[in-house]
Amino acid sequence: MVKHGGSLGEGLGTLAADLARLMAAGLKTVLVHGGGPELSSWSGRLGIRPRWRDGLRVTDEATLELAEMVLAGRVNRRLTTALGAAGLPAVGVAGVDGGLLELAPSAPEEGLGYVARVRGVQPALLETLLAGGFLPVVAPVGRVGGQTYNINADQVAAALAAALGATLVLLTDVPGVTAGGTWRTRLAPEEARALLASGEASGGMRPKLEACLEALARGAARVVIVDGRAPHALLRALGGGLEGVGTELAPAGAAQPVRGGWMEREGTEG
Numbered sequence: 361m362v363k364h365g366g367s368l369g370e371g372l373g374t375l376a377a378d379l380a381r382l383m384a385a386g387l388k389t390v391l392v393h394g395g396g397p398e399l400s401s402w403s404g405r406l407g408i409r410p411r412w413r414d415g416l417r418v419t420d421e422a423t424l425e426l427a428e429m430v431l432a433g434r435v436n437r438r439l440t441t442a443l444g445a446a447g448l449p450a451v452g453v454a455g456v457d458g459g460l461l462e463l464a465p466s467a468p469e470e471g472l473g474y475v476a477r478v479r480g481v482q483p484a485l486l487e488t489l490l491a492g493g494f495l496p497v498v499a500p501v502g503r504v505g506g507q508t509y510n511i512n513a514d515q516v517a518a519a520l521a522a523a524l525g526a527t528l529v530l531l532t533d534v535p536g537v538t539a540g541g542t543w544r545t546r547l548a549p550e551e552a553r554a555l556l557a558s559g560e561a562s563g564g565m566r567p568k569l570e571a572c573l574e575a576l577a578r579g580a581a582r583v584v585i586v587d588g589r590a591p592h593a594l595l596r597a598l599g600g601g602l603e604g605v606g607t608e609l610a611p612a613g614a615a616q617p618v619r620g621g622w623m624e625r626e627g628t629e630g
């Protein structure tokens with residue numbers, strides 16, 4: 361399960377090549393995407409000032425309409441187009457499709473508006489696409505009954521990874537997580553909770569760490585936050601060594617990932 365951060369902007373870098381490598385090796389892959397900065401830019405154009413609470417976007421009716429247009433529309437189409445152009449069998453879907461996500465709306469007192477959290481997953485749609493050899497590309501928009509909701513994409517990716525027992529790789533615009541002023545290659549769950557409590561994890565890192573903790577507790581195989589700007593970030597997340605590029609969230613004492621795994625077995629073109 362790979363999440364492409366909206367923070368990474370439009371370029372795919374080496375992502376398509378990495379995904380192609382994984383698929384050629386027979387690994388089933390799902391891509392979830394965010395789109396925060398692009399959504400904010402469209403809000404700005406329409407004179408809506410974006411607002412966040414605890415790293416989650418406050419979503420009024422106009423922002424919800426925009427979220428559908430930008431996330432399930434433009435960002436999803438752009439990704440599937442770019443991946444398709446790179447020869448990958450990408451298929452765009454949203455959380456509203458095939459009953460993929462069961463949501464719980466945020467509580468009114470949270471003041472988040474049309475923001476929901478993922479309560480359950482029905483992976484049949486993804487399993488069907490994967491069995492057909494497709495690469496699903498999931499937009500973080502879901503529904504409860506006939507009402508659509510905006511969902512933090514990290515939560516979507518985490519819930520899907522947990523449900524499928526998959527490895528979760530979150531590609532973002534920083535080299536993982538900083539704790540005590542240093543970039544960490546490994547972080548234990550209790551350290552992540554301490555970063556949340558102290559506020560050292562702020563902004564979008566808050567829902568990201570919460571989603572990672574949830575994914576780990578609920579059955580994801582591994583959880584890695586990695587700098588999507590770095591060459592072959594995805595392959596490195598899967599076993600090429602995280603120094604300078606990312607953070608694995610894992611209980612202290614858990615086995616270290618195999619160094620060099622993907623890069624050594626499969627070779628790399630740099």
Ligand SMILES: Nc1ncnc2c1ncn2[C@@H]1O[C@H](COP(=O)(O)OP(=O)(O)OP(=O)(O)O)[C@@H](O)[C@H]1O
Pocket residue numbers: 364365366367368393394395396397513514531532533534536537538539555560561562563564565566568
């Ligand atoms: N302790 C921390 N360690 C690392 N990054 C942090 C920390 N605290 C806050 N951040 C911020 O979290 C940001 C990443 O979250 P953000 O939600 O902005 O990106 P994204 O999830 O990749 O994009 P999108 O939400 O659009 O999908 C980083 O750019 C960084 O500024």
Ligand SMILES: [Mg+2]
Pocket residue numbers: 365394396514564565568
């Ligand atoms: Mg984010």
